[in-house]
Amino acid sequence: PSARKLQGGLSSAVQVYEVYVGEGMTRFLGVFYGSYPDPDILPVGQQMTVERPTGIGPIRSGRVVYESIRAHLNGFLVMASADKYVRTQLYGTTNIFGSDSDDINSSMIDISRLIDIAHGVGKTISSDMLAGNLYDDEIPLEGMAATRLWVFYNALDIALWEYQPDLGGYYRYQDNADESGKFSQTMDAFTGQPLLFENVIVLFAEHKFTKPTLIDIDLDYISQSKALLFRDGLMYKIYWTSKAGEYEQSSGILRPIRYTNYYDEAFPLKPGQTWVHLVDTNHRYWEADPGRPFEPLAASAFWAVRFYDPTQNSR
Numbered sequence: 001p002s003a004r005k006l007q008g009g010l011s012s013a014v015q016v017y018e019v020y021v022g023e024g025m026t027r028f029l030g031v032f033y034g035s036y037p038d039p040d041i042l043p044v045g046q047q048m049t050v051e052r053p054t055g056i057g058p059i060r061s062g063r064v065v066y067e068s069i070r071a072h073l074n075g076f077l078v079m080a081s082a083d084k085y086v087r088t089q090l091y092g093t094t095n096i097f098g099s100d101s102d103d104i105n106s107s108m109i110d111i112s113r114l115i116d117i118a119h120g121v122g123k124t125i126s127s128d129m130l131a132g133n134l135y136d137d138e139i140p141l142e143g144m145a146a147t148r149l150w151v152f153y154n155a156l157d158i159a160l161w162e163y164q165p166d167l168g169g170y171y172r173y174q175d176n177a178d179e180s181g182k183f184s185q186t187m188d189a190f191t192g193q194p195l196l197f198e199n200v201i202v203l204f205a206e207h208k209f210t211k212p213t214l215i216d217i218d219l220d221y222i223s224q225s226k227a228l229l230f231r232d233g234l235m236y237k238i239y240w241t242s243k244a245g246e247y248e249q250s251s252g253i254l255r256p257i258r259y260t261n262y263y264d265e266a267f268p269l270k271p272g273q274t275w276v277h278l279v280d281t282n283h284r285y286w287e288a289d290p291g292r293p294f295e296p297l298a299a300s301a302f303w304a305v306r307f308y309d310p311t312q313n314s315r
Contacts, residue, residue: 008108008189009056012037016197017276019065020307022213024154027060029069033130036111037190055108059096064089065278068219072242072254074129076121078114080107085214092121128247132258136268143234145301149200150293151277153307155179159277161200163233169196169272170230198272201259202228202305203240207280212311217278219257227259228285228303231270235303238267279307 010016013030021027037056062082067090070077076092087093094117098106149161149170158175160183172195173183186195204226206218222242229236239260248254261267288304289297 007058007186009037009111010195011188011191011193013273015274015276017069017278018151018159019063019217019278020153020207020215020309021063022209022211022215022309022311024157024309024312026153026157027063029066030056031069031073031075032056032114033073033075036115037188055110056114057096057108058105059107059109060104062086062090062093064215065217065219067091068217072219072256074123074125074253076117076123078109078117083214129253130256131247132255132266134266134268135271137271138268139232139234140236140268143232143236144287145233145299146230146235146303147233147301148290148303149202149230149235150288150302150304151202151279151307152293152305154309154312158183161197161230161275163230164196165233167196168232168270169198170200170275171196172275196273197275198231198270199274200230201274201276202230202285203257203276203278204281204283205278209309209311212309224260224264225281228305229259229267229269230303233301236267239264277305279305283307 010028010030012032012035014033014035015031017029018026019029059078059080062077062079064086066077070092076094077090078094078096080097081095082090096107096109100106147163151159156175156177156179160173161170162173163170172186174186176182176184187193188195208216208218210216219242221244224239224241227238227240229238239262240257241260241264242257259267259269283306285303285305286296287298287300288302289295290300290302293304
């Protein structure tokens with residue numbers, strides 16, 4: 001929780017993946033492409049309400065699933081080292097170490113350093129390498145009302161999203177990690193502004209628990225699996241795929257995960273930013289009672305997703 005209060009830079013990320021890492025905790029993996037936070041500029045008249053970080057972060061250790069995400073985006077990974085077993089499975093990495101050995105959240109990266117690393121990689125990413133998804137302002141038909149989304153990873157790790165009609169996106173909130181049922185709005189420590197995402201996706205993928213904190217999430221070469229898309233105050237039951245198409249087979253280059261309908265036709269995301277919650281394939285979702293999220297309630301527009309960790313007695 002302390003690390004999330006200090007998170008800086010996520011409002012400039014085109015995508016954020018929230019990944020379960022064991023022991024009731026999740027981590028955020030931000031994807032930056034063409035847009036970086038500027039630490040020297042604030043909106044006119046803005047007052048900072050949270051402590052401002054010295055760079056993007058805090059940066060934490062690498063995870064096995066990060067390699068799948070990195071490879072599909074043809075990018076590079078910035079991390080604060082990794083377990084020996086995990087490190088052998090990660091490629092295109094740069095380690096950033098903390099400035100304070102007593103503070104696990106002290107690993108940050110200056111924006112100029114991040115840009116220098118990108119230039120140093122010397123890799124040109126063409127539009128073809130990132131193609132495959134459809135973005136459209138027009139609201140798709142047959143969505144179900146979804147003004148709020150509640151994602152339960154653990155009694156001390158719960159995310160809440162609330163739709164903002166005037167802004168066209170969802171604000172993110174995080175529980176206070178005290179089982180009080182109270183939430184605090186997730187802020188970007190650079191801007192002092194709340195995180196707002198146009199698309200929130202719940203992506204169902206197989207999780208393999210080798211150890212309580214060593215989890216492999218299967219994202220590669222999946223023909224079709226389920227997902228939920230929240231956009232424009234509506235929820236859509238969609239699918240995702242990472243199967244190799246003609247481009248991948250002829251070039252040997254992976255492309256991003258693609259979101260489709262049942263017939264493998266591209267399903268439109270809303271132009272803007274996307275937050276992806278990764279959950280296991282057997283985890284359930286339901287329309288819930290806002291006052292009692294574990295209880296179903298039809299037509300509430302409040303959707304709940306529960307993550308279950310087989311190595312723990314999740315509450």
